[in-house]
Amino acid sequence: MNKFLVVIFGFFIGLNNEVDAQKITNLKNKSHPYKHNLSLSDWGPYTKKYIGVSHIPDLHKGVRFDLSVFPGFYRKKVEVPNVFFASGFHPWQASPNLEFFTYRHQLEWKDKVYSDISYFKLNDEESRLIRMEMVNNTNLPQSLVMNFMASLHFPSIGPYKSDSPIEITEVVTPKNTSWVDALDYIDLKFSKPKPTDNLLVDGQFRGEIRDHGFVLGRGIGQNFGAISGDWVMYDISFERPIAKQLLLIRCRIEKGKTSNFKLEGIKDETMVIKGTGDFQLLKVPLETNAFSKNYLKLTSNGNVAIQLDGFIIVNENEQDVVQFHARKWNPVPKIINTGLLNSIILKYDDTNKYYGINWNYDDFVLREIFAKDLDIFYKRATNSHVSTKLYGEGEGHFTNVFMNPISLSPHSKKVIYGKVHVGSLDEVRQNLESNHWNIDLYERQFTDYREDIA
Secondary structure, three states, X not given: OOOOOOOOOOOOOOOOOOOOHHXXXXXXXXXXXXXXXOOOOOEEOOOOOEOEEEEEXXXXXXXXXXXXXXXXXXXXXXXXXXXXXXXXXXXXXEOOOOOEEEEEEEEXXXXXXXXXXXXXXXXXXXXXXXXXXXXXXOOOOEEEEEEEEEEEEOOOXXXXXXXXXXXXXXXXXXXXXXXXXXXOOOEEEOOOOOHHHOOOOOOOOOOEEEOOOOXXXXXXXXXXXXXXXXXXXXXXXXXXXXXXXXXXXXXXXXXXXXXXXXXXXXXXXXXXXXXXXXXXXXXXXXXXXXHHOOEEEEXXXXXXXXXXXXXXXXXXXXXXXXXXXXXXXXXXXXXXXXXXXXXXXXXXXXXXXXXXXXXXXXXXXXXXXXXXXXXOHHHXXXXXXXOOEEXXXXXXXXXXXXXXXXXXXXXXXXXXXXXXXXXXXXXXXXXXXOOOOOHHHHHHHHHHHHHHHO
């Protein structure tokens, strides 16, 4: 295997067709069965692109920062470590909590020339230390390079062509109201169970689909509602009754088809929905006493599948404020000059976090690579040592710290260190300014981690 897999065993809470307040209260007081809480750090080997260390700045958005680190031969071979196929690296060691993990990158087979790259926590949750050990077990001197590749990645929504825009649908809501994602349910049941109801892939929720047009690219689908008896339930909590409220439900049904749903809880009625093939916003008036029941349940009467995006409850005078629009992700960061040696700060538009990177090797070139993928393009650009901006196919961006050349005598090794920090601009800048390369401390910490998992 060339990537870490975390196997999640979950359970799902079932509800009878009869719903009462006590059952809702019991469900609310329990841990939500669909929350992604693995009790793991925001840092870890989570990348779905090129191996390295990842940071999750916002679980709700699904945005991921990667710092991929990989070696190569100077002006010769570089193997881009893609996690989806064999590409010259191997998971080597890891602690159970993933505070420490190592990958071995084979440059010349059978450990003749290789690099062990380790990532581990040193003092705090805002930083990770990177230890790059390069080994030459041959009778000849070797000249190597080391690459830092920093990039921001967005949740996978659907198949993209190389020239497709990377965009997400967002919702604008009135002040003091919140959009309820269709996947924020208490429970969802298909009347005809199937293995995939519980054997979920890629950390998805039951019934989840990912597609363009959904808010944040996700909603309920998988033929939900096509069979009578499919249902989904939500918790609705209001402190006091509010007059003149509308329930707005955003959904999509195949053009020319008609769906039939029963609503229960804050509204008891049957809805007949004619499909347009595009997303539509259904308006359901609510009575003042609607919130005496603190749930909303939708049960299909069959006929046709429906895709649910979510809903919102607003005052009827503010319904026009609710708007949906596409916003393009921006993978290109602002690169901030720190004024310090061997360090940079990156700020991406789609997270409020700043990322600081520093390293203790003086011979380097800072480059930007504008491309969706590195696998072929970067190998082709191995000898491009003049340009600081390289352009490939597709939308994407990698900030490349290109350390070269790194000379190794026969039968020798060399260790280089780097760090990556996250936080506000002041916090990251302070981390970089206060940095001192305490190599003895790093080596002791590295040894302790290895001995603990031996």
